[in-house]
Amino acid sequence: MARADAAAKALLEKFSLDKPPIDPYGLAKQLGATVVPQNLASDVSGMLLRNDGQQVIGINQTHTKNRRKFTVAHELGHLLLHRGRPLILDSDLRINYRDSVSSMATDREEIEANRFAAALLAPEAMVRASAARVSAPSADDLVDALAREFEISAQAMSFRLMNLGIISGSGR
The missing domain is CATH 1.10.10 (Arc Repressor Mutant, subunit A)
Structure with missing residues (x-):
């Protein structure tokens, strides 16, 4: 780590x-x-x-x-x-x-x-738990839902999800 x-x-x-x-x-x-x-x-x-x-x-x-x-x-x-x-x-x-x-x-x-x-x-364990719980039809929808939950920008959440390997990228 x-x-x-x-x-x-x-x-x-x-x-x-x-x-x-x-x-x-x-x-x-x-x-x-x-x-x-x-x-x-x-x-x-x-x-x-x-x-x-x-x-x-x-x-x-x-x-x-x-x-x-x-x-x-x-x-x-x-x-x-x-x-x-x-x-x-x-x-x-x-x-x-x-x-x-x-x-x-x-x-x-x-x-x-x-x-x-x-x-x-956006701590890794919390993000992973939330990502597993949220039902999102697309990577962008997942980013938006988690950005709202964690109260950070969609851009910051998108980078976090990519860095954690949860998404491979988004259309943003």
């Missing part, structure tokens, strides 16, 4: 979360992180600021509810898995941004944070 998957599973177990939807905002609070909606550039989904033992997750308030939810989960991945990247300022501040670069998932830490977010919001 990949480190990101194991960390997401451990977090779900720690807080006894065993059914969807998963609330990353509540988890952030339980981990001592404050989530703050921000006016950010349209290509920036969020950021994680760590300074003096405090953690603040800034999320782009103009993005959709599902995208903000994924962003919080993504930033929790950084919080739990990565020390953070230094930002050159006058203080010892560390920052991670979720932006157009991170969404392309070309950086190892960004790939890992995306994987953590997917495993947190």
Whole structure:
């Protein structure tokens, strides 16, 4: 099991979360992180600021509810898995941004944070159980039904189902 998957599973177990939807905002609070909606550039989904033992997750308030939810989960991945990247300022501040670069998932830490977010919001065991229970005439219908159940975007659910080998692809 990949480190990101194991960390997401451990977090779900720690807080006894065993059914969807998963609330990353509540988890952030339980981990001592404050989530703050921000006016950010349209290509920036969020950021994680760590300074003096405090953690603040800034999320782009103009993005959709599902995208903000994924962003919080993504930033929790950084919080739990990565020390953070230094930002050159006058203080010892560390920052991670979720932006157009991170969404392309070309950086190892960004790939890992995306994987953590997917495993947190759509845990494999829950997804498999739901997929077996749902009667859907097509892959797109399955994606839509599970996206509603897990309260994530259809695009995120489609990727999750493909990555878990439950569907081979969809028309999206």
